[in-house]
Amino acid sequence: MRYLAEYRDRVAVEDLLSEIEKTVTQPWNIMEICGGQTHSLVKNGILDMLPKEITMIHGPGCPVCVTPVDMVDKAIALALDKGAILCSFGDMLRVPGSEMSLLTAKAHGADIRIVYSPLEALSIARQNPECQVVFFAVGFETTAPPNALSVVLAKKQGVSNYSLLVSHVLVPPAMEVILSDEENRIDGFLAAGHVCTVMGYEEYYPLSEKYGIPIVVTGFEPVDLLQGILMAVKLLEESKVEVENQYARVVRRKGNIHAIQTIREVFEIADRTWRGIGKIPMSGYELRLAYQEYDASKKFELISGKNKECESCIAGQVLKGLKKPVECPEFGKACTPENPLGAPMVSSEGACAAYYQYAGDSELI
Amino acid sequence: MKKDVKFNISCPMPELDYDVITLGHGSGGKLTHHLLDTGVFEILDNEYLATRHDGALLNIDGPVAFSTDSFVISPLFFPGGNIGDLAVNGTVNDLAMCGAHPQFISLGFILEEGLDVRELWEIIYTIKLAAEHSGVKVVTGDTKVVEKGKGDKIFINTTGIGKLHQKGKIDPQRVMAGDKIIVSGSIANHGICIMSKREGLEFETEIKSDTRDVSGLTTALLDRFGEKIKLFRDPTRGGVATVLNEIAGQVNTGVELKEEDLPVATQVDAACEMLGLDPLYVANEGIFLAFVDGKVADEAVEILRSMEGGEEASLLGEVVENHPGKVVIQSVIGGRRVIPMLPGDQLPRIC
CATH class of the missing domain: 3.90.650.10 (PurM-like C-terminal domain)
Incomplete structure (x- = not known):
């Protein structure tokens, strides 16, 4: 497939690997922020191919994994108790809430629909004027523009039975939490290519400077990832603290101006709770006052539920890169994709699920 | 809005007084007979169905493969086929996977009240063509109608029997x-x-x-x-x-x-x-x-x-x-x- 095959080219991969090997002289811990990058690293078997000096640490960039259990409970309550049509991206459906997942709620009769875009949810709202339609607006900066756009359009078109259950989170504050942790052992970052496509990468300069850490904006295909790793290793070996852009074919320094404007029109930055990590100040979005009528958490009386997390799940440590999924005593035993104890085992972008699915056993990791 | 059903088949469409399936078509009474006579039997016509009996009498020598399957697809019509040929091919293929030569199949229809009759005819015609292409005969069947909302237009259950290939040893x-x-x-x-x-x-x-x-x-x-x-x-x-x-x-x-x-x-x-x-x-x-x-x-x-x-x-x-x-x-x-x-x-x- 054009524009993909080139970035999955075996010769290019081998060249990059040998250059990484030539460059590296000491151990480095590099964190890839995005779950999509984790997925690709494991799916393509890249973790196996890297020189032993390089340890990839998997970051918190899995939207499904960091959505708090309370929000999942609220989404379920909206569909099950309030009778709303709850629209969601597919991989939120299996995430365990306090008592059940959206998929189980669906089996109990809740009207829960998988959509590919919030605009689809908006059109469901237009087609069902007698029903309340709620879109579960989950994700990082990447999904914020279309979610914001759906609200702008709803307002313009006078669709009053549409709202968002917002659980948006932002990458830079999470990086700051990771970097300021005493146990942190990360030497360099691969920033998330798609997030930077929207936001650009100017906001990473202060982080890089403050913590003295190189950051390379990186894509998702094998050649992208290896090139990003090579760039990070070069910076580390030369003791350079810089922000570089591997994903230049898509990412501009200032990002996508129109997308950012749409986000700012609809959302403002607010405190957010991250599943497994806790409350991070100013780490997410909520709807601005001008769009309150589209905020499902204000439109409906939603009481926080049991907020019950599995006690033995070490998702928080996995998300902060402090532990590998296989270091969890429950991994592959009590916790599997069929019976996930924590969210990272659910989403295909979750580090635990990626390890479980593609590695199967440790000898192949 | 009714679906625009397109036929590329030369057979004339059976006449039925209704344009949608009603609960009466599953009652066993006159409506059921009319549906079967003017529709199903006329289209799928063969010597086994002609007996109008409760089951088919078959004569098969040697070991056979026997398989059953159910088809509940939505949408019913899709590029490359519909639920009808899907049902025949699926059953035939299950037998083929056993190393058998498919010969006979049964058809059980569960129709939802309100199904557009023309859609049903198109599905049955497709079944006829698929069966002819595969050289299998539909020898017995059943039709039930469920209330609107209790099904999804049409469900098809099939059973197939086929004779095992003499040289085969699938295991x-x-x-x-x-x-x-x-x-x-x-x-x-x-x-x-x-x-x-x-x-x-x-x-x-x-x-x-x-x-x-x-x-x-x-x-x-x-x-x-x-x-x-x-x-x-x-x-x-x-x-x-x-x-x-x-x-x-x-x-x-x-x-x-x-x-x-x-x-x-x-x-x-x-x-x-x-x-x-x-x-x-x-x-x-x-x-x-x-x-x-x-x-x-x-x-x-x-x-x-x-x-x-x-x-x-x-x-x-x-x-x-x-x-x-x-x-x-x-x-x-x-x-x-x-x-x-x-x-x-x-x-x-x-x-």
Whole structure:
């Protein structure tokens, strides 16, 4: 497939690997922020191919994994108790809430629909004027523009039975939490290519400077990832603290101006709770006052539920890169994709699920 | 709004006083008789149905394969087919996977009140054509009607009987290291076709379901290679990955694949990339996997490629002694990963 095959080219991969090997002289811990990058690293078997000096640490960039259990409970309550049509991206459906997942709620009769875009949810709202339609607006900066756009359009078109259950989170504050942790052992970052496509990468300069850490904006295909790793290793070996852009074919320094404007029109930055990590100040979005009528958490009386997390799940440590999924005593035993104890085992972008699915056993990791 | 049903069939459409199915059509009374006489029997007409008896009397010599299946697809009509040929081909293929030559099938219809009668006729005509093409006869059946909201337009249950191929010895326990795995066509077409119809996704060229009868292909392989063919399996729900895992687990051998050998049509590949789906887990309806003695694999592929419906046959992988019970794929860039069985349906990713 054009524009993909080139970035999955075996010769290019081998060249990059040998250059990484030539460059590296000491151990480095590099964190890839995005779950999509984790997925690709494991799916393509890249973790196996890297020189032993390089340890990839998997970051918190899995939207499904960091959505708090309370929000999942609220989404379920909206569909099950309030009778709303709850629209969601597919991989939120299996995430365990306090008592059940959206998929189980669906089996109990809740009207829960998988959509590919919030605009689809908006059109469901237009087609069902007698029903309340709620879109579960989950994700990082990447999904914020279309979610914001759906609200702008709803307002313009006078669709009053549409709202968002917002659980948006932002990458830079999470990086700051990771970097300021005493146990942190990360030497360099691969920033998330798609997030930077929207936001650009100017906001990473202060982080890089403050913590003295190189950051390379990186894509998702094998050649992208290896090139990003090579760039990070070069910076580390030369003791350079810089922000570089591997994903230049898509990412501009200032990002996508129109997308950012749409986000700012609809959302403002607010405190957010991250599943497994806790409350991070100013780490997410909520709807601005001008769009309150589209905020499902204000439109409906939603009481926080049991907020019950599995006690033995070490998702928080996995998300902060402090532990590998296989270091969890429950991994592959009590916790599997069929019976996930924590969210990272659910989403295909979750580090635990990626390890479980593609590695199967440790000898192949 | 009524669906615009298009016929490319020369048969005249049966006359029925109703344009939708009513509960009365399942009552067993006059309406039921009228539906059967003017519709089902007239279209599927053969000597077995002509007896109008409660069941069919069959005369079969020797060992037979016997299989049942149910079809509940939505949408009923999709590029490349409809629930009718899907039901016939699916049943015929299940028998073919047993190494049998399909002969007789039964049809059980569960109709939902309100079904457009013209849709029913089109489905039954398609069944007639598919059955004729496969050389099977519909010999018995049943029709029930459920209240609106209690079904999804039409469900079809089938049973099939076929005579086993004399030279065949299909048995998963005969699969062993050194056997090669052949796939008879490109993968993931049916699942992506249905998903794109269901979700209203449009691509530059229409992706068609691969629904087809593969019994001619399996018979040709058994004719030529007999016992050297160890196993046939059709990778329907759960796709190729699920079947390979089932066999690896059942026989306790490993399976090795190469990502670059996976036959995926460009459009289907693009759709999978876009939706975040792995084609290895997407459903197929008109292809099969053959586990064959490694020595005959190349010739078997050649035979399939020379036949209609087998043009895209290729070597998919091999059975190995290593990592028993696991399916391992070598990625295009040379890395390795396990292909596990999925807990449920693949769910499209957020971003």
